[in-house]
Amino acid sequence: MMKRLLRLLTELSSRKWVSKIAGAVASSRFSRKLIPTFAKSYGIHIDEAEKSLQEYETLNDFFTRRLKPGLRPLAVGEDKLLSPVDSMITGMGPIEDGTILNVKGQDYTLDELLNRSPHRQKYKHGFYFVLYLSPTDYHRIHSPVTGHTVESEYVPGKVYPVNDFGLKHMRRVLSRNERLITYIRHEYGEVSVVKVGALNVSSIRYVDDKVNANYERGGELAYFEFGSTVVLLTDTGTFTPRDNLKLGDKVKMGEELGQLHTK
Incomplete structure (x- = not known):
């Protein structure tokens, strides 16, 4: 019963407009205040980020962050x-x-x-x-x-x-x-x-x-x-x-x- 309820709720929330609203919030200037809490809640390695937390303008800006150069070495060989x-x-x-x-x-x-x-x-x-x-x-x-x-x-x-x-x-x-x-x-x-x-x-x-x-x-x-x-x-x-x-x-x-x- 609970599984069917969760599936129903997921179906109802799977409309693109829901994600657009979430995206708008994450791209707002207000969302900048949420960055430290978000990073702590998910255990994100902020020391790997290209910039300091204070330099990110929005939550989405932080979420799509680049990493410091050299942190992801590539396996050697074109094959x-x-x-x-x-x-x-x-x-x-x-x-x-x-x-x-x-x-x-x-x-x-x-x-x-x-x-x-x-x-x-x-x-x-x-x-x-x-x-x-x-x-x-x-x-x-x-x-x-x-x-x-x-x-x-x-x-x-x-x-x-x-x-x-x-x-x-x-x-x-x-x-x-x-x-x-x-x-x-x-x-x-x-x-x-x-x-x-x-x-x-x-x-x-x-x-x-x-x-x-x-x-x-x-x-x-x-x-x-x-x-x-x-x-x-x-x-x-x-x-x-x-x-x-x-x-x-x-x-x-x-x-x-x-x-x-x-x-």
Whole structure:
């Protein structure tokens, strides 16, 4: 009964206008006063932030903060797939005939997740990671490879929570929420970086509000204006994951997720 009530309340609060209001508050001058409390409540490592707390104009400004240079070293080697974010791995595994299996008990098709893009055929037997960013995490998204943008697509949708409750108890939130999808061609193949919006995420933005033609590995790709999830896909036959990664592991931006190779 309680689970059904929580699902109903989540459904009612999943309208975009709710997130817009939350975003407006977080971007207001008043929200600046909330920064110290927010940082303390979530145990954020403020010593890693590029600026002091007093220098951030709004809560959203702090939330989308950059880090001090050198705090996220990149795994050595162009053939290493980098984690694009600081996050927890909430799903990972081979894609089986176009289906992402058992993300918190639910399956997702590439048709749904990639909005029926022609690119989906490349990933039919690839590999996937679901990377969840909590409010504690650094929220800028970086390129996992060196390459060039093949295509970018914005997919409108809901803003259901993508935390543990949302993934378990809401119907296929990763393919129902709004998404910003970037396809990047690299030396060994192609990757798809799917940025999934969530409850109270006012927007997902590319750095400088534009899609860049080329990206260096570790270069800034986009950022969330509140916590959310990235789904990272590799195309068929081009990737072997690290053998010591498991569900629930925390990874940092720039950390190696596995080895890229030719088909």
